[in-house]
Amino acid sequence: MNDLIREKASKIKLLAFDVDGVMTTGEVTYDENGVEYKSFNVKDGHGLVRVQHAGFITAIITARKNGTVQHRAENLHITELYQGQKYKLPALEEIMKKYNLTYDQVSYMGDDLPDICILEKVGLKCCPNDAVDEVKSVCNFISSKDGGRGAVRELTDLILEAQGIKKEYTVSEGK
Numbered sequence: 001m002n003d004l005i006r007e008k009a010s011k012i013k014l015l016a017f018d019v020d021g022v023m024t025t026g027e028v029t030y031d032e033n034g035v036e037y038k039s040f041n042v043k044d045g046h047g048l049v050r051v052q053h054a055g056f057i058t059a060i061i062t063a064r065k066n067g068t069v070q071h072r073a074e075n076l077h078i079t080e081l082y083q084g085q086k087y088k089l090p091a092l093e094e095i096m097k098k099y100n101l102t103y104d105q106v107s108y109m110g111d112d113l114p115d116i117c118i119l120e121k122v123g124l125k126c127c128p129n130d131a132v133d134e135v136k137s138v139c140n141f142i143s144s145k146d147g148g149r150g151a152v153r154e155l156t157d158l159i160l161e162a163q164g165i166k167k168e169y170t171v172s173e174g175k
Contacts, residue, residue: 015109057080059080060081
């Protein structure tokens with residue numbers, strides 16, 4: 001990691017994420033009754049559990065509202081969950097106020113145009129490798145992994161490393 005990213009990552013206290021295209025591949029599957037299904041990466045989940053056990057605040061801020069996301073957030077003990085957020089910045093600002101944080105202490109990973117309003121403000125601006133070009137142009141960390149394929153884990157590992165938290169720190173997802 002370069003010095004700028006290391007410096008920014010060393011200040012992070014809150015890791016916030018979009019869901020579709022970040023925590024998932026961005027594909028949406030429906031059954032014949034219109035029930036929506038999502039698939040999540042277990043390695044990404046383990047990274048989220050690790051940062052939480054290390055004392056970080058985690059948040060999901062997503063435009064869609066889905067029971068699968070609610071279940072995933074509960075399973076991983078995500079600190080803050082905001083669904084149905086068509087404009088995401090007020091949700092982030094509410095979280096920041098609650099925990100008395102500044103933008104420099106926030107990392108956000110998004111992949112598409114609705115995420116730019118947050119990415120332009122936070123200290124560590126992140127996206128998966130397969131994010132749209134407009135998002136990539138504002139990010140200072142572009143994962144080598146695609147959304148739903150390890151991008152979240154790459155970011156969590158980077159922040160833990162930048163803050164000197166040992167990789168040997170292990171926990172199981174959902175516990």
